[in-house]
Amino acid sequence: MDRKIDQEMKRSKKGEDLMIGFxxxxxxxxxxxxxAPTKIEMYPKETPPEKPAPTKISPEKTSPEKTxxxxxxxxxxxxxxxxEWKSYQDVAKWMENDFSFDGDRYKKYEGTLPIPRASxxxxxxxxxxxxxxxxxxxxxxxxxxxxYNARIxxxxxxxxxxxHYACSFRAGGKLFLxxxxxxxxxxxxxxxxxxxxxxxxxxxxxxxxxxxxxxAITFLK
Numbered sequence: 001m002d003r004k005i006d007q008e009m010k011r012s013k014k015g016e017d018l019m020i021g022f023x024x025x026x027x028x029x030x031x032x033x034x035x036a037p038t039k040i041e042m043y044p045k046e047t048p049p050e051k052p053a054p055t056k057i058s059p060e061k062t063s064p065e066k067t068x069x070x071x072x073x074x075x076x077x078x079x080x081x082x083x084e085w086k087s088y089q090d091v092a093k094w095m096e097n098d099f100s101f102d103g104d105r106y107k108k109y110e111g112t113l114p115i116p117r118a119s120x121x122x123x124x125x126x127x128x129x130x131x132x133x134x135x136x137x138x139x140x141x142x143x144x145x146x147x148y149n150a151r152i153x154x155x156x157x158x159x160x161x162x163x164h165y166a167c168s169f170r171a172g173g174k175l176f177l178x179x180x181x182x183x184x185x186x187x188x189x190x191x192x193x194x195x196x197x198x199x200x201x202x203x204x205x206x207x208x209x210x211x212x213x214x215x216a217i218t219f220l221k
Contacts, residue, residue: 078123085144088169088176091137092190095180102127106183111162130165133181137167152220153177153197155204157212164204168197168219175200184209 085091099122105114106129116135122128123136134152141150148169155164166179174193177200182188186207194200201217 078120081123082140082143085140087144088141088148088171088178088190091140091144092178095133095137095178096189098126099133099180100127101181101183102129102132103183105129105132113163128181130179130181133179134165134167137169137178137180141167141169153200154218154220155201155214156216156218158215162212165220166200168200 081094085094102125105127108114109129114129114131116131117125117128119136119139122132128136138150138152141148148171150167150169153166153168155166157164164182166177168175168177170176172193175196176190176192176194178190179187180189186209187204191200191203194203197217197219201214205212205214
């Protein structure tokens with residue numbers, strides 16, 4: 001009887017120990033999960049824009065209509081050239097050695113007055129007719145030395161209905177005229193010194209091979 005009671009007590013004690021162990025284990029697991037840090041997904045304040053991958057263009061896909069870059073005109077520009085010219089003699093030297101008469105342009109506008117080319121264009125082409133040369137000389141001489149007071153002189157020729165243009169300038173108190181861009185060598189070049197336009201008028205009438213009669217000569221305003 002006593003032995004049976006003792007066995008019952010041992011089983012009861014063993015059960016209590018198991019129960020206590022289970023409770024302790026449960027408490028440990030609860031504490032472990034309760035204290036574990038919580039992981040939170042963080043996003044940047046702004047989403048950076050997507051960068052597209054660079055596209056390679058093969059030579060075959062290049063547009064055939066693309067115009068190649070123009071090569072610079074060889075030699076000095078008009079501005080560069082005249083910056084080195086010091087007198088009307090330098091201008092006359094260029095006209096004699098580099099400038100040529102444009103026969104096709106002369107025939108195209110014979111009996112009419114075309115719009116004169118810009119000085120830069122006349123310099124680049126190194127050719128022209130009387131009106132191109134006259135305006136080129138006027139601008140160039142005045143840029144080299146404003147005291148030249150270069151002006152356009154107009155010769156009104158009758159009965160042909162034809163006007164001729166030359167460039168006048170003053171040096172040493174005298175009047176000179178530069179006449180280029182004409183097919184007649186007899187009147188081409190630097191003429192003077194003169195006391196007035198009337199003296200040049202007489203020279204032109206005498207030396208022009210067609211012996212044209214000049215009705216009037218005046219400065220272009």
